[in-house]
Amino acid sequence: xxxxxxxxxxxxxxxxxxxxxxxxSTPIYQTSSFTFKDLDHLESYYxxxxxxxxxxxxxxxxxxxxxxxxxxxxAEAGVAASSGTSAILAGILSVVQAGDHIVAAEDLxxxxxxxxxxxxxxFGFEVSIVSFADKKKVEEAIQPNTKxxxxxxxxxxxxxxxxxxxLVSLAKxxxxxxxxxxxxxxxxxxxxxKKGIDIVVHSATKYIGGHSDVTSGIVVGNEExxxxxxxxxxxxxxxxSAFEAWLTQRGVKTLxxxxxxxxxxxxxxxxxxxQDELVxxxxxxxxxxxQGHGAIVTIELSKKVDIEQFFRSLGWIKxxxxxxGLETTVSYPIRTSHRALTDEERALIGVNDYVIRLSIxxxxxxxxxxxxxxxxxxxxxxxxxx
Ligand SMILES: *Cc1c(COP(=O)(O)O)cnc(C)c1O
Numbered sequence: 001x002x003x004x005x006x007x008x009x010x011x012x013x014x015x016x017x018x019x020x021x022x023x024x025s026t027p028i029y030q031t032s033s034f035t036f037k038d039l040d041h042l043e044s045y046y047x048x049x050x051x052x053x054x055x056x057x058x059x060x061x062x063x064x065x066x067x068x069x070x071x072x073x074x075a076e077a078g079v080a081a082s083s084g085t086s087a088i089l090a091g092i093l094s095v096v097q098a099g100d101h102i103v104a105a106e107d108l109x110x111x112x113x114x115x116x117x118x119x120x121x122x123f124g125f126e127v128s129i130v131s132f133a134d135k136k137k138v139e140e141a142i143q144p145n146t147k148x149x150x151x152x153x154x155x156x157x158x159x160x161x162x163x164x165x166x167l168v169s170l171a172k173x174x175x176x177x178x179x180x181x182x183x184x185x186x187x188x189x190x191x192x193x194k195k196g197i198d199i200v201v202h203s204a205t206k207y208i209g210g211h212s213d214v215t216s217g218i219v220v221g222n223e224e225x226x227x228x229x230x231x232x233x234x235x236x237x238x239x240x241s242a243f244e245a246w247l248t249q250r251g252v253k254t255l256x257x258x259x260x261x262x263x264x265x266x267x268x269x270x271x272x273x274x275q276d277e278l279v280x281x282x283x284x285x286x287x288x289x290x291q292g293h294g295a296i297v298t299i300e301l302s303k304k305v306d307i308e309q310f311f312r313s314l315g316w317i318k319x320x321x322x323x324x325g326l327e328t329t330v331s332y333p334i335r336t337s338h339r340a341l342t343d344e345e346r347a348l349i350g351v352n353d354y355v356i357r358l359s360i361x362x363x364x365x366x367x368x369x370x371x372x373x374x375x376x377x378x379x380x381x382x383x384x385x386x
Pocket of ligand 1: 217
């Protein structure tokens with residue numbers, strides 16, 4: 001293969017599904033099921049020969065998307081699901097059963113934290129939430145029935161970069177599975193599977209899709225685990241629709257271009273805000289990869305800034321509880337992603353009224369900086385001096 005680099009592979013990722021008309025783009029297989037010409041043909045599906053039968057189980061568009069992301073991650077197989085959340089659930093259920101114990105990082109995405117601590121525990125799973133910044137704490141939490149260590153490669157909202165090598169060696173010592181949410185880093189920056197992580201998951205709603213027009217998720221790993229994950233997706237009805245798989249596939253083709261620009265913009269903004277006296281703290285990873293350090297910047301504004309006024313002064317930058325789109329947007333963790341947490345849990349992580357998460361887009365860097373500076377400086381409380 002002469003097409004080995006990321007950007008080359010990503011645009012040549014059409015998987016030939018036997019399209020008789022040789023279409024350039026993969027058609028949308030907007031069909032609930034596939035037909036069989038006779039009973040032998042039907043039997044051949046169960047023997048693994050005929051490819052498709054019922055879209056909840058398998059559809060050409062969802063297959064193509066799963067394989068594309070697996071290819072970008074360097075993994076054997078990938079499964080598309082109806083959301084990042086359902087991909088996370090399918091990944092977890094492919095290695096854990098009721099009665100088993102999961103050790104998960106304390107600084108997870110809010111929805112994942114809820115899924116693991118509230119939903120899974122109600123089905124009889126046991127869970128410990130600990131700081132993964134200190135691998136001793138992770139080791140101390142391991143019990144005889146522990147099966148899985150779960151974390152994020154770059155955490156939300158403070159962008160802690162996980163020590164994946166350390167995690168893999170700890171898991172090997174104790175014969176555990178590892179699972180990493182790689183949503184913030186994307187396979188453009190990091191490929192945790194290549195570092196020995198068993199299961200890698202994405203909310204494709206974010207950078208993989210990249211255009212804020214689809215809710216979808218992908219889980220990747222080896223053939224054996226992904227066969228289980230695929231069975232869970234189908235059995236739980238968590239399948240992605242053909243059209244949303246197609247949209248996500250269309251989006252992922254520009255992942256490299258987008259991440260290049262968005263990461264560079266984010267780094268420039270982070271450096272600029274570090275110099276601003278009205279920004280108390282800037283959280284931006286020192287190092288994620290040679291390709292860049294990601295497109296999220298989290299800031300803690302000075303107490304001199306009126307937060308309500310700041311959100312009203314953002315001009316073309318919109319407030320939205322998501323990230324990873326083409327446009328620069330902001331989110332307010334305390335009222336969105338971390339809303340369900342108790343005050344105590346939030347304090348532990350460091351989410352407070354002044355913490356704002358910035359998702360940096362592909363716009364001109366100088367425009368982004370100017371708009372943030374304007375919003376911050378227009379929002380100084382009247383009774384405080386600059
Ligand atoms: C958004 C997000 C999720 C959940 O994904 P959905 O597609 O909304 O279900 C999980 N993990 C991270 C890091 C996210 O940003």
